[in-house]
Amino acid sequence: MKKMLAVPAAAAAALALAITGCASSDSGGSSGGLQIDVPDVPMIESLGDFENEVNIVAWSGFVEPAWTDQFTADTGCTVNRKIAGTSDEMVQLMRTGNYDLVSASGDASLRLIVGGDVQPLNTELIPNFGDDIVPGMKGQIYDTLNGKSYGVPIGRGANILQYNDTVVEGDPTSWDVVWEADSAYAGKIVAYDAPIYIADAAVYLMHHQPDLGITNPYALDEAQLAAAIDLLKQQNAIIGDYWADPVKQITAFNGGDVVVGTSWEILRKLSENPSLQGTLPVEGSTGWSDAWMLSSTSDHPNCAYAWMDYTSSPEVNGAIAMNFGMAPANAAFCELGAEQAAHCELFNATDEEYFSNVWFWTTPIEQCIAGRTDVTCTNFQQWTDAWLTVKG
Secondary structure (H helix, E strand, C coil), X not given: CECCCCCCCCCCCCCCXXXXXXXXXXXXXXXXXXXXXXXXXXXXXXXXXXXXXXXXXXXXXXXXXXXXXXXXXXXXXXXXXXXXXXXXXXXXXHCCCCCCEEEEEHHHHHHHHHCCCECCCCHHHCCCCCCCECHHHCCECCCEXXXXXXXXXXXXXXXXXXXXXXXXXXXXXXXXXXXXXXXXXXXXXXXXXXXXXXXXXHHHHHHHCHHHCCCCCCCCCHHHHHHXXXXXXXXXXXXXXXXXXXXXXXXXXXXXXXXXXXXXXXXXXXXXXXXXXXXXCCCCEEEEEEEEEEECCCCCHHHHXXXXXXXXXXXXXXXXXXXXXXXXXXXXXXXXXXXXHHHHHHCCCCCHHHHCCEEECCCCCCCCCCCCCCCCCCCHHHHHHHHHHHHC
């Protein structure tokens, strides 16, 4: 995954996962009874004195003076921020042992958990991780394993279908306008540029080709992955452009180079273009959910726990959500005032029915997270290799 509002960092090499054991879970994203063999990293039982600093790897906009200054004043913990441009970069940085916390997305979190790079969290030491956290961001496959929580939710968003209503006829309700070879908008379609976009093809196939047996877009056997790649190659013939840099995507839409394709709600807002509309199609969509994760070798765990609690408060969690452009994790933020309520409405913050149709990014691993035991699923390295064949 890439998240930045400037020039994107170069993508790092993807890391393969080889996971053994048995798995069972529902297909909606909850960890359910999922069991995965992971390193036995101890959980902190109690907190001590603050260590005076905390080192954080984060997306741009997540760690800003508007709220870090108050945290330092309250705790004495100086916040040292390292901005990362991709999930691969975050994984690599966390594996150096130089950072305490990371704002990980689902396409990084499983790699960190299974690699023993992050530790399970004692949520009793994080009072703000309570009932006000929206239920759809608790106990998810991408940050909760074997009954242990490894992440404190920050925010979430859907990958929506965006279109220019002065060009696209009617209000599209299906992703077919970007996938089918006979699309009326061939040459004007934009798609996300990353291996995780394979899941978007899988979501479409789940709905239109149920005989493939896909029940989770991140748990694909070799035949299902091949079908997704075939669809992506079909789309490649009608693509106008791919995007990973949000600025490039906004420019392409506003310049008329593309008229329909994958977007985020925040990009539609930032475009300041009244002709651009967004929808969550009938097939559903992929999406992203970010969480704070604590290094298994953290040198500053007390400051790190204080940061996770502080940024889970309604006020600070909401400030991060508004600054980046996403739905906050703490629903109490939506009750703080008219501006906050409007933000929550725009990003569907408390609409669990809306997000029930969103498959949040999850690292593909060999152990089938959909519960199948008759096959080995394809992992992130296989997805990365396959993605290279799509673009030629």
